[in-house]
Amino acid sequence: MALLALPHLIPHRLRRNHRRNQCRCCSSSATNEGSTAVVWFKHDLRVDDHPGLLAASKHSAVIPLYVLDRRILSRYTTDTLELAIIALEDLRKTLKKQGSNLMLRYGNAENVIADLVKEVRAHSVFVEEEVEYHLCNVLDGVKKKLEGVYLSGEGKPPRIVFWQTPFYESQSLTDLPQSWEEFKKLKLPISLPVPAARFSSPGSELQWGSLPTLDDLKDYLKESLCEKENNWREMAQASAERVLMERLGNLKESSMEPIVDGSLGKKVDNSAFVTSKRDTVGGGNETVLNALAGYLRCISYESGMLLIRPGASFFKLFGPVLCLGIVSRRSVHYEAIEYEKERNAGFISPFGYSAATVSAATDTVRSMEWYYLLALNRERIDEKRLAIRIWRWKGYLIQYTVVGNEGPAVLLVHGFGAFLEHYRDNVDNIANSKNRVWTITVLGFGKSEKPNIIYTELLWAELLRDFMIEVVGEPAHCVGNSIGGYFVALMAFLWPALVKSVVLVNSAGNVVPGYSLLPISRERRVPFGAQLGARLLLFFLQFNVKKLLKDCYPVNPARADDFLVTEMLRASRDPGVVMVLESIFGFDLSLPLNYLLKGFEEKTLVIQGMKDPISDPQKKVALLKELCPAMVIKQVNAGHCPHDEIPEEVNPIICEWIVKATSDDQEELKASSSQQICHIKEIADKWRKKTTKKMWRRVALLSPMISSSSRSLTLNQAASGLKVGESFATDIIKPEERILPPKEKAPFITFVLGGPGSGKGTQCEKIVETFGLQHLSAGDLLRREIAMHTENGDMILNLIKDGKIVPSEVTVKLIQKELESSDSRKFLIDGFPRTEENRVAFERIIRADPDVVLFFDCPEEEMVKRVLNRNQGRIDDNITTMKKRLKIFNALNRPVIDYYKNKGKLYTINAVGTVDDIFQHVLPIFNSFEQLKESSHVNPQSHLGPSLVENSS
């Protein structure tokens, strides 16, 4: 990229002091005497123009906090992590200059913040509002957790204050037109940045934490992910271009570096650049603002970028720091306009700005703000189902949906000019056939962002790859219409591990007999004349959209309805749309479908509308039949978009295909599992003959199938896939020769049972304090899955909401992970097993028995009262769910209690009374176990009352 020289170090601040407005949320001058506020930084790593900090400064003391939360950081590229570290270092320095500091704490935000709030007795937590789905959930989690935090002497929990940096001065940001044209007509004034806040730090000694290095962070993030997740993330490190070259065997000839997520390279000393290529600005707020001042004044800089595309320079340079909030969008706008005024003696021409850099900066931040507002105001197509979610990809806002709780994952990708709503009559239908369906509006279309970049088929393939990795999280059956079909085929070619099967619905791309590779052009520039071409094309499309759409629906033109036309027109007026259209002139679809899907044919379904006006369907089908005989081809009576024109016909085809492809997949899996199991069996037989138990551990560690933390589970899953779980477990590997080797000493396990609200958790806390056991609450582990949006998160949420029991395999797997990763040998497993099936699964998978089973016996009315007062914001703590939970407890948990009673392991404790009284009855039970006394923190005296504790042995 030809970048002209931007001054490395801007020697003095070119910016003037400017008038700053007052933050609306904090215009009152009243201070909150004696109170402490926590300001939680996420994507607002600055002090300048920070309304949250300003509002918090009304408190007597402010604690600026950054939480190193894996759920947030794991979505960053390596470059972004590096930029964030630089910004955090700077933020800390700036705060220190003011006599404050930046606190850095590791962990889940809800726990870190709740603990800090208790520690410093904070009254308020300030946090910037979010639009991204996973971040909104993190924020929700924090809010709920804080609702349950009561500080002694305080009547109410600490309040959480959500703040924004409003770009436009508007009473309501949630009631704005959805069309850019209409929005511009409002001529909303752009708000001014607020001044940096001054505030005091709390007097007490606090642990501020140290700044991590990039390697620290990478290790920290790696730890939290399983092997598959780490492998997938690795996959995302290399750009599509690089993988393509590798696949085509061209890599040696090209000396290219990964274009997506290479490391930043060497920071250019004494400059605002963080890359040796000098194409990314980084640093703290002051550095970035100075770089901006330099950029604006270096007009030749932007004209140098004209070679690529006018206006593209700004996002390239400043996009990453804007996404981390090191500078706010409105500060950028303010600086650009001030500079424009400076050039023109205070005058702003109504005909446009005199400096190309000012246009580039203002256009970019206005465009970013527009897509932010669309995200904020996202509608629901159907109130009940298609709730739009937002995902951020490389800083761009992308819309998507997910429907369905069970079954295989399915991804639907639309065609050129369309959006996720083009699958309006497919999503629910496919989900109702027991599938989980994700639909995405890809970058540049619908209401997803349309940044000023060069759009290529490889960029879109990368977007889909990252969506699969970050959002879907497992391989999916990928359906694509038109150009979406080509993207999907490209993804299957480049990253086959992500794709279970491919469904091409009137896909773009050729089918070429005797194809031999042509060199792929690496230089992606906008072809000469593309800009003009795109403008003319846009004009033509806008004018003819209705007719063109109807032509694509020859059998059922009524389906080309006002909804589609209006949304296409709306999107066609969005900022940035011309750049997307330019891509039509620059696409490279030269790799034919039959080449891309070689080896994948058996996993490919082609649905071809035979009345497609855009291509020659007869020819395409004939060629596919000839060249890819293993593909399944369904010819249907429809035009270019059969899924939307005749959904009633296409949906069953897709659903049947998924069932078939999934069972084929399982057959394959079974075959490979059975091979692996045979292999393990062979090893097992061999070893059984000549080795001792101790050696089994080595077998377990050596076997690729049972490597990693979930050895026995993987084995079990494979076995149950073969429906020989029991026989495999008992016949081939006897318990005493188990693959999961016993640790030196069997762990001490306590199951804590009792109805909902019987006080299990409360007593567990006291047991932990006294005897140092590790507490594993099954309910908490499941709720953590929900909060972390793991693949089972949605399913668990739905079950918990309904008071139902989560499948044993899921819960036991979570418990197993905790047991295996813990150094402790003494566990309190709280709220588990809930059912006999849970119990059997635990015994089968973990191969351990509890030493003690506590049962907190509590009358129903008392449990109801406690649960309804629990006030932890739990979704299931309401009377309707509570009734269901009690029913389920009586029906399913009682048999477990009886089982342990018969085994003589049950200790029944009357759970009515004060917490301390009840604990007095727990103490002697644990006291009677020598191994627990070792680490007991107190020397508890027995006050065992025979009427209160009953051991059934």
Ligand SMILES: Nc1ncnc2c1ncn2[C@@H]1O[C@H](COP(=O)(O)OP(=O)(O)O)[C@@H](O)[C@H]1O
């Ligand atoms: N002995 C007790 N008396 C009154 N309230 C209690 C007692 N033990 C616990 N609680 C309260 O009842 C609610 C439920 O207790 P918790 O330990 O969360 O139950 P469980 O784990 O069984 O669902 C909590 O709000 C807790 O503070």
Ligand SMILES: O=c1ccn([C@@H]2O[C@H](COP(=O)(O)OP(=O)(O)O)[C@@H](O)[C@H]2O)c(=O)[nH]1
């Ligand atoms: O082993 C378990 C533990 C919990 N749950 C689910 O998690 C909910 C809450 O359980 P928890 O132990 O957290 O709360 P309690 O019901 O004991 O108050 C239950 O109603 C179940 O829906 C489950 O399915 N399996």
